[in-house]
Every structure is written in structure tokens, then in C-alpha cells.
Amino acid sequence: MLQKTHSVAGLIAAEIILVREGIPFLSWEAAGAILLGCLAGTLADVDKPGSTMAKVLFPLSALLKLLRVRHRTLTHSALFIALLALVASPLPPLYYWVFIAAYASHTLIDLLNENGVQLLWPIKGKIRLLPKPIAIDTGSAGETAFRWIIALVSLWIPFSTIRF
Helix, strand or coil: CCHHHHHHHHHHHHHHHHHHHCCCCCCHHHHHHHHHHHHHCCHHHHHCCCCHHHHHCHHHHHHHHHCCCCCCCHHHCHHHHHHHHHHCCCCCHHHHHHHHHHHHHHHHHHCCECCCECCCCCCCCCECCCCHHHCECCCCHHHHHHHHHHHHHHHHHHHHCCCC
């Protein structure tokens, strides 16, 4: 999936946490959480040479390349998400949960891609949730439609919490 799709998925993850925690959407906390969600949703692609995250976090990307970490393996795995959860534990609770949920959203939506992810890394074999004929190909019209759908969900979430 493209960075913009992952960013919208990270936004939704942040919104879900904000709703769960009862944080008003029009607050500084929410603004920080939404920004964090949009960024963390794209972070797993640091393992993909040429991606925005690989450029922004070049030292980490270069290290992953030096270690021969392939795309959608280590950084997309359940083990890595668990390790990241340990490393991120000093964050304040709101931002901790937003960071972990948004990062995990990346792997979740890549499971809809025809290539899948090596979710159980270091165990070989990629997993995908959709059969290949209906899986979402990166950059396709299907991905664009999917992104629009989740963008509409991201607009619905804040409005669904308004009580009249």
C-alpha cells in the first residue's frame, strides 16, 4: 500500500484511541495524537528503499539494508510490534496506544495486499487476508477506492461522537 493509505489508517487508529479515552477531538492532545498516528502508520516502510520513511530515517533504513532485511518482513512482524511496544512504554499512555495502534495498522492493511507480509517473522512465509484475485494491489484503483473508504471512515469517527 502507498504511504497516503497507511497515513489514513494511522489516523483512524489515533481516532479510535481518542474515542476510547474520551479525549475531545478539538484539543491539543488530540492534535498530537492524530499527527503521531499519521506518522506512525507509515513507519513500518522504513525497510523499503526509496520510501519516505526510508529517506527520513536514513540511518535506520541503511542499517536494515546492511542487515539484508527485506520489505514486509521484520518491520511488519508481530514480534517487531511487540518489541516496539516494550521500547515505547515510557510514552504517556495516550501517545503510547496511538503509536502502537497506528504502527500495527500498517501491518494490518498490508495483509490485504496481494503480496502479504511475513507476520510471523523469522518464520518464513507471507500471510495475506484476501485471496489473490481480490487482494489490493499497491497503487491500483482498488487501493484508491480502499483509501477513499477509510478516509470517509476517518471523517465519520469524530462526528459519530458528537452528542446533541
